[in-house]
Amino acid sequence: MTWTPYYRGNQSEGERPSAPVELPPLPPWRQARAHVPFEPPLGLAGAVNAALLLRRPLLLTGSPGAGKSTVALSIAQELGLGGVLRWHITSRSTLVDALYRYDALGRLHARQHKEDDSPERFLRLGPLGTALAAVDRPRVLLIDEIDKSDIDLPSDLLDVLERGSFEIDVLKRHTVDEVRVRLDVADGEDDVADDARCTIARGVVRGGRDQFPVIVMTSNGEREFPPPFLRRCVRFPMPDPDSDQLTKIVNAHLKDLDEETQAAIQDLIKAFAGRIGKPEVLATDQLLNAVYLVTREFPPEGDQREQLVRLLTKDLSSA
Structure with a gap:
């Protein structure tokens, strides 16, 4: 029996199948909750452990497809740290977007219609904000293709990481001292997304220092980074x-x-x-x-x- 594709391109005009075609299951590495097998190259385990002990970001460089992004998944799975938070960088990415998202238009619409316009209803922490807000365990954050960012973003990012906290202006002006704000959704955690929240006091997000996030940054080598940025990272070239x-x-x-x-x-x-x-x-x-x-x-x-x-x-x- 020969290979028979599902689509043949010879259907007569106007004909429709009597029932939808049953497509095959996803390949194993495409399944969202599947375990990710990983063969670390020589020296990577040492670099990961150094980053964990020093609470420094791990900067992975190398060609596309070298397995850089898979390192974050491997760390999260092996250490039992839950799903990976992802921040995919483009030239339009901003630090604020990664910290939190505020729907100002949605709040204005609610106010005009005399609905509840409490600011926390229109806030969601971004992937970086969610990682920094963690209190029960460290979260793994993948910052993918940071070399595509605006020139100032790496330095701004490390400033926030050094402080380990950030402010949300709209909550600083709020009359309520403590509010519950939704968190970003990590890989494989869609089923708990609506219930995932954290408490923010007086507009400042400040996670536990013992739960500092595990940050993996990837770069395809499309630009050079300044020495102050590089000295704050543990760097490893993926062969x-x-x-x-x-x-x-x-x-x-x-x-x-x-x-x-x-x-x-x-x-x-x-x-x-x-x-x-x-x-x-x-x-x-x-x-x-x-x-x-x-x-x-x-x-x-x-x-x-x-x-x-x-x-x-x-x-x-x-x-």
């Missing part, structure tokens, strides 16, 4: 994986591959490893996508297989 490491990653994510199948995909893994950084930009999950597709029960074969592998492992630096 590009070789074929042996890629094999371990594939086996960790796709545990159902037998020895014969593993041997059959070695050429695919070695070819992918040989292309990384020479000068192509490739991500590990591209390899996982390709391996997953060609090792299913009825995989594509011949020219169709080669075409799909090329499609899934295209250089990320080209269109």
Whole structure:
């Protein structure tokens, strides 16, 4: 039996299936609550422990797909720190957005309609604010692609981290000393999002110093950072994986591959490893996508297989 895709592109105009097509389950590494297997490169564990002991951010540099973001997930899972809070940086990202979000228009609308316009109803702490407000355990915060930020944001960020607290102006002017404010939602915590709140006294968010967040920052090397920023971080360069490491990653994510199948995909893994950084930009999950597709029960074969592998492992630096 040959590989049969769900979509064929030959449906006659006006025809509709009698029932929706049942699509396959997500691949294991795409499932939100799945355990994330991770093979740390040599030296990473030491850098992580140094960052934990010194309460300093861990700055990971390296090419896209080197596993930088996965480090934050691995730390959270191994230490039992819950879901990872994520702050994905763009050129428009601001520190205030990461600390809290205030819906001023929503509050104005409530006031005009004589509804409850208490400011806490229109506030939610952002990922950084939620991490700083933690009192029962440290939270893991992933600050992804910080090299894409405005030039002043890294310094502003470290100023807040040094103080370990921040103020919310609208609450400073509030007549109530203590309010309950919603927290940001971490990975895999959607079911508790509505109940997740913290108490803020007199407009100042100040978490317990013993619960200082575990902060992992990633950079693809698109810019240089000033020395004051770098000296406050524990820095670690993530190496590009070789074929042996890629094999371990594939086996960790796709545990159902037998020895014969593993041997059959070695050429695919070695070819992918040989292309990384020479000068192509490739991500590990591209390899996982390709391996997953060609090792299913009825995989594509011949020219169709080669075409799909090329499609899934295209250089990320080209269109």
